[in-house]
Amino acid sequence: MIERSAEDADRILQVLVRGGFQVDNLRITTESALQDALVAHNWDVVLSDYDLPQLSAQDVLQVIRDQDLDIPLIVISSHIGEEAAAHIMALGAYDFMMKGNLARLVPAILRSLHEVENYQQFISTQLALQKSETLFQAITSNLPGVVFQFLLLANNQTSFPYVSDASETLLGLSPQKLMNHPTLFPELILPDDRKSYHQLMTISAEQLSTWNWEGCIQVKGDSDIKWISLRATPRRVSENVTIWDGIMINITRNKLAEREIAQSREQLAELSSYLQKIKEQERARIAREIHDDIGGTLTAIKCELFPLMDATRKPEFYQQKAKSIEGLVDRVIDSTRRISLDLRPGILDCGIVAAIQWQAKEFSDRTGIACKVACGNEEVSLDSDLAIAIFRVFQETLTNISKHAQASRVQVKLVELENLILLEVTDNGCGITENDVEKRNSFGIRGMRERCQQLKGSFHISGDFEKGTKVTILIPTGNLEQHSEQLVEVESQFNKPPEFEYGLKKRKFRGFE
Template structure:
């Protein structure tokens, strides 16, 4: 008898500890059974049932389908699918979704985590916990909204910057360029009247050459602010920039595209061109490359731009350092257009910058031509056209 009393006392003590733990556990501790005939039941529900679900434990134990009725219609399929997958594979059941509490006129986000085990009658029983994750979901949504607003602001700032660049470039070209041209014409008239004074003629020639250099600087600065080549399309602009890069640094820059032109929204074309410029700047400064290849492809739904070099590459931890403003700027430009940008290591060394931007609804496809490879030759203005090499994943 003493052993029986001792066992009963130990059982009561164990139950007391269990109830103490459960009562101090946030959320709802439960047992859930899926019978072989598809029926469901809750053998056990903790006291947190009423607070979480707005239904008493006794009511749910009488009619477990009342829990399913709480789940918002859009989330029921995912609940059922996750339950059936857990039952079939005997893997942990982890689901989150929304429920509607009628008496509180409130939507809650809940998360349930449970571990399944097979019963002798073919049923599956889970022991787990449901928790209220509404606050974390609201915070998550707020973060998403903040990020969306930040992306929208970033896109607006870039648009304003480009508009201001266009305005400044136009004023420099029209006003300053016009004044310099007038000065050059006036100098030419003066020089013709100074034939008798060699010293003054020499100074006039010097001023004339200085005006020429200034006019070249005006054209260069205007082009840097807003390259007029963009008016001829993105393909032409990228080919031109590749040629300038090769001319200035002596690094061969090959442009491969399957279209003679890719018509895009002006903001998209400008953003892709700026990303391309920044990528070439980074290659010129840091890559120690001897060759660059550019692939520009227009798909059915997006435009893809890939810039690969065979240089020293970039360590993964260096790609998104806080002070990597060039890369971060490229990522933000792509993100502002609803696209994405990645920086990865090339198969045989170097780095690969890949940009993908979704097409706007208005632009139409450019004229399709046979695949071609364009090797920039800015020195003499020529370009060689050949069939592009097969895409094996290795750009060199």
């Protein structure tokens, strides 16, 4: 109470007690006392005279406002006019009444307490709502997609009551623009996918089942096509209104990965079929050579031996037959050696460097194409399986050059790096194109790439029109995990200018610069 008359204060307290209140009160007359009282205790209501010498009702309102308190002020005065009453009510007083008529005091206090309670509940609700909205915004802003609400009316009219900010990135449309013009989203869908979009939406609305749809969209001004996955849960708002809560996600990477996996499996199946075919052809070739060459020669030897069973012949006859048989045996030995070399060159036992040099010389002798080999070391110690794999890739490369390159010169470089082996074959032919590399029947290149991948290495092929083709393979000779950084570093140099060739950057590796 802000009241200077103790008698008036007692009369007010009696009214409150008769009204059913249990009263805890404090009577003050100064502003400092008011400030101390408001700090020391939580008060339900302030009852104040209109105009005390040291503290007016207007000052009381200001103190309450300064301390940011929600305490209703009821002015009780013995001399207040209508104009002053209207003024104090406009400033924020809850009610006013005359001391001579306190009949409305108890109802006014009850009403004020109820309104304060409602206001505090409203503030609490607002704070909870703000916290919830902040949390919701934080979640939606970090989701990899567009969170939305979608509304469908009985007349097939649609709307987006809510769209998250991610729509700008995914759809190229701001949330407000999409909410104002909901038909813009179906217009982004490619024509082939619009029918399934509307069909699945209709089924979901009729059966209240989850709406799952995947399709392609193209954002205006963007040449790329995006794959979108839409998932939403419906609920019936009224008989004619259905609303969905859902999310749209960009699944383009997943679809591209699926497509690559499918293509890889298809290519692998084709390669396997091709390898099986080649294996059967090679078996047939070897069988034919054994039958026609070795078998025919052995038959000839048998025919030459048959007359020797006649002991009545002259010595010259037997000497002639022996020379003939000796020549036939030499032919069998040569055929056996040639077939054996085709299956596995014995030169591999002398090391990969010797095998590469031998194969290059054999290629030059057979095709007339000059083939020069440069090695960083006279001997490179490799596992036998690794050496065979590198040798087979080199053989296939030379085969492709002889078939397609129209080259007159081939340069080969074999370099042993730190736990890596680098083989580079360059020709001066017509130059392979990207279309040639990607052709479905380019099994030779595909086989070389698969062989290198099996060895945890890398295979690169590039061509320059009318200037030639370069084939580069890089294979680890030790633990791949221990040398992965070095592998990446060297690989990154493949497309560098000539002075950075082979990733060596003018560093010396075992005498080879």
